[in-house]
Amino acid sequence: MRLPKFEYHAPETLDAALQLLAEKGADAHLLAGGTDLVVKMNHGMLKAKALIALKGIPGLNTIEVDSKKGLTIGATALLAEVAAHPDILRDYPAVAYAANKTANVQIRNMGTVAGNLCNAAPSADNAPTLVAMGGEAVLVGPKGERRLSLDQFFKGPGQTAMEPGEIMTAIHVPTPPRGAGVSYQHISARGKVDISAVCVGAMVTMEENVCREAVVVLGAVAAIPMRARKAEDLLRGREWSAAHVREAAAEAAAEARPISDVRASAEYRKQMVAVLTRRALEEARARAAKR
Numbered sequence: 168m169r170l171p172k173f174e175y176h177a178p179e180t181l182d183a184a185l186q187l188l189a190e191k192g193a194d195a196h197l198l199a200g201g202t203d204l205v206v207k208m209n210h211g212m213l214k215a216k217a218l219i220a221l222k223g224i225p226g227l228n229t230i231e232v233d234s235k236k237g238l239t240i241g242a243t244a245l246l247a248e249v250a251a252h253p254d255i256l257r258d259y260p261a262v263a264y265a266a267n268k269t270a271n272v273q274i275r276n277m278g279t280v281a282g283n284l285c286n287a288a289p290s291a292d293n294a295p296t297l298v299a300m301g302g303e304a305v306l307v308g309p310k311g312e313r314r315l316s317l318d319q320f321f322k323g324p325g326q327t328a329m330e331p332g333e334i335m336t337a338i339h340v341p342t343p344p345r346g347a348g349v350s351y352q353h354i355s356a357r358g359k360v361d362i363s364a365v366c367v368g369a370m371v372t373m374e375e376n377v378c379r380e381a382v383v384v385l386g387a388v389a390a391i392p393m394r395a396r397k398a399e400d401l402l403r404g405r406e407w408s409a410a411h412v413r414e415a416a417a418e419a420a421a422e423a424r425p426i427s428d429v430r431a432s433a434e435y436r437k438q439m440v441a442v443l444t445r446r447a448l449e450e451a452r453a454r455a456a457k458r
């Protein structure tokens with residue numbers, strides 16, 4: 168299939184990109200790796216009169232790990248770069264793991280974590296961990312810069328809280344508190360290349376054997392990556408035990424609102440939410456013990 172004609176712009180500064188976005192309006196789309204966008208154009212699901220490529224803007228691909236400020240992933244940092252970054256692997260292993268479990272090596276060498284979030288697929292592999300860790304989107308637009316909690320970022324399949332004319336310049340993840348551990352778990356119906364049928368990100372913060380804080384985020388089982396708040400409540404402030412973890416995992420499955428589709432039935436997804444939530448909590452707890 169041939170793509171319809173479109174303008175291609177490769178601005179060299181963020182200001183130029185913002186100006187182009189303002190000029191071209193709703194007919195323009197931002198292009199990072201294109202691994203979602205161009206596929207949609209190819210299938211006729213999206214008609215773009217203009218593409219504004221972000222990869223030529225210097226500094227937008229920066230990755231920074233700072234023990235006080237936390238982790239910053241620039242908008243054009245590749246999935247492959249995040250997956251292999253030594254400081255991310257050391258301090259944010261679940262973030263690196265989620266990037267590494269996104270698609271295949273070719274896609275990870277083109278696609279970005281920011282593109283994964285902005286595309287807003289309910290199954291986006293990088294969303295659950297980043298939401299669970301209290302990540303924020305750094306957005307720049309006509310009114311200046313703002314930060315938006317990723318918990319508030321997703322509005323529905325393909326829909327985000329970004330306003331027209333805004334560009335995500337980075338994702339910021341705060342330094343996890345002392346005693347925190349994070350895990351990402353996922354399952355795909357057709358192995359490595361397929362998107363997740365279910366995915367779970369969890370962060371727990373421990374004090375001795377008491378769970379002070381728990382955040383559980385489920386992917387591919389609702390219109391957006393969703394917090395399993397009742398499951399979190401069952402863990403918060405309680406002694407850690409296998410029974411409490413099983414109880415929370417069952418509650419997460421009850422909260423999930425999956426649909427049946429080509430990848431999995433709703434019933435299977437619910438069962439997998441319980442399994443993956445338990446695994447995510449156990450791994451997060453084990454990691455918390457090491458910090």
Ligand SMILES: Cc1cc2nc3c(=O)[nH]c(=O)nc-3n(C[C@H](O)[C@H](O)[C@H](O)COP(=O)(O)OP(=O)(O)OC[C@H]3O[C@@H](n4cnc5c(N)ncnc54)[C@H](O)[C@@H]3O)c2cc1C
Binds near residue numbers: 198271274278282362
């Ligand atoms: C074969 C294949 C396998 C895949 N497997 C997986 C998988 O296993 N898991 C998974 O989660 N995804 C998967 N994907 C989807 C895709 O690869 C990822 O979502 C990827 O991270 C998208 O990043 P990108 O840079 O290519 O985004 P693009 O396609 O460039 O952009 C995606 C959307 O985000 C917008 N956008 C991009 N950057 C910005 C920005 N900085 N500010 C504002 N808006 C922006 C674009 O306008 C577009 O609407 C797969 C895709 C393919 C083709």
